[in-house]
Amino acid sequence: MDTLNRIDHFVVLMLENRSFDHLLGFMKAPDYPIDGLQGDESNPADPNDASSPRYTVSDDANYSDPPVDPGHSFNPASMTQMFGLSKEARQKLDWLPDTPPTNSGYVHDYQQRLGGRPEDIMKCFAPERLPVLTTLAREFAICDRWFSSAPGATCPNRRFVHAATSDGYLGGTQKVTSSRTIFELLKKAGRSTAVYYHDVPQSLTMLSVMAHAPFNPIDRLSRDLEKGTLPHYSFIEPRYFDQRGLRANDQHPSNDVLEGEKLIASLYNAIRQSPLWEKTALIVTYDEAGGTYDHAGSPPTVNPDGRIGEDDDEDGKLIRFRFDRLGFRVPAVVVSPLIPRMTIDSRVHDHTAIAALLEKRFGLPNLTARDKWAGENDLSTLFSLAEPRTDTPLSLAPLAARKTLTVEHAAPLNGLQFELVESAQALVKHDAGLDELRRRAMKASHQGDAVAYLQEVMLRLGVGKESGRE
Incomplete structure (x- = not known):
């Protein structure tokens, strides 16, 4: 029997705007040889000046770092971070360069364009500061070559996780899309789905999600787990805003990363202690890197549907994109008692790996050429144990909460x-x-x-x- 068929429920938590190196890079160790940080990786203040001072990665990030929200648009932020291009060089381009990214422009973009302190964008987390995420990574599977589906912002990448395309959208003025989604495919196959949300579900911008999935308050999730009525596919949306005495837990800079640790722990604990534990897989990932540093250059991929994207910078310079290169690397862990401890998956994945996994498990067609591509190295091989493990943690806990911070009704929007x-x-x-x-x-x-x-x-x-x- 294919062990993937033992999994009846898939739960996906997608958090916000953190790179792999930023959260997990310093986990690299002799007994844990992930593609992480050596500790000497650096970025120049000006990638186009050989004498420019360089800033090295450090493991002293605080929960509210980086204090200035980094740029994460396609143009100019991703263009600058990926290729270290000066403004003058970008102004000469019409398309994303074909050359491999050098990831040399993080400091330049953060300091010159946004006015942030250069050392702040190179700060990464010491593993002991994130005991929940790092424990899951070691206890189950870490994917150390999982990239966002496109260079740039949140909304295009969240479209990819649902529809395996962004319809050519790269960011900017928001649009609503009616593209087919994995929710639609599952419903037509007689499988149940749901979106569980904290305050505002971003997936409301996907009309197919609205038409084919119920939207349930997050409190309902624990009841569905306890009663054994969890859908075949559940997508979890974090709290994006500070409100009603509660802090945002999406980990979007500079929201408190500790709040996200609490969310991950509560989700794992609810699944682990439910009667569905042995039949459930949890995937925790991030929609995009949000301009936080990562050393791994993004690899090429396939265009999902033939569409071409366009984005212009603050000066009106338009850059086009064929969706043939992935975005920045992001954290991704896959949790199941059918996964051996300390599994390291170094194959290239993007967010459409989730759709490809569901398609394989439930016999669904592909949405686009991108999830078909993702299915060539699908996640099903991670579930390799004939019998569920009995040594998995019964519960996880984040570091002790700090003094409660006042939730500001008048806090500005990110x-x-x-x-x-x-x-x-x-x-x-x-x-x-x-x-x-x-x-x-x-x-x-x-x-x-x-x-x-x-x-x-x-x-x-x-x-x-x-x-x-x-």
Whole structure:
């Protein structure tokens, strides 16, 4: 019997904007030979000046680092970080370069364009600071060549995890898409799905997700696990905003990384202690690197659907992209009692590996050429044990919480939060009452006002109360 067929439930938690090296690079050790950090990796202040000072990686990142949200647009941020191009060099290009990325422009982009301290963008975490994520990596499988599906921002990469394409979208003004998604394929095959969300589900911008999956508050997840009614596929959305006395737990810079550790631990513990543990696989990954440092250059891939992407910088310079190169490397761990301890998977993956795994397990067709490509090295080989392990941790705990920080209703919006407000408008056009609420939220640029607007949009869409199975 194929051991993958022992898995009936797949749970995916996608967090925000952290690179592999930033969170896990310093886990590299003689007994754990991942593609991590040696400790001497560096970036120049100016990649185009041989005499420029260099800044070396360090393992002293704090939970709120980097303090300035790094750039993570396709153009200019990813272009600069990947290739170390000066503004003048970028202005001469019409397409993403064909040459392998050098990853030499992180400091230049962070310091020159955003005004951040250069040493801050090279800070990475000591493993003991992230005991939950690092324990899962050692106890189960780590994928040390998992890249975001496209260079650039959150929303295109989250589209890829659902639809194996971004429809040519690279970021900028938010759009709603009706592309087929893995939720649609699963529903047509008679399989159950759900999105579990904390405050605002970003996947509402995917009309196929709305049409084919219930949106359930995160509190419902523990009940579904306890009752044995967990769907075949569950996608978990973190809390993106500070609100109602709770801090965002998506780990988006500079949100508190410790809050994300708590979320990962609570999810693992709920699955581990449920009657479904032996039949469930958990995947924890990140939508994109968010401009945090990583040494691994992104490899080539296949265009999913023939579309060409375009993005212009602040000066209006347009760069085109064939979606034939992956984005930046991100953390990814796969958890199941059918996976041997300390499994290291160094094959190239991107977010469409999730769709490819579901397609193989449930006999589904491919969505695009990208998940077909991902299926050539699919994750099913990780589930190699004939019998479930009995030595897996019964529970995990993050480091002791620090003194509770005040949740600021008036905290300014980060880039993702602004995009979520922007995208919601496309879902409720011509609603005068919501238009006024949105204008107030955007003018104030406060998280409290933004959440009020977004949750009102959700209510108009019928999201905000439990839906689906009982």
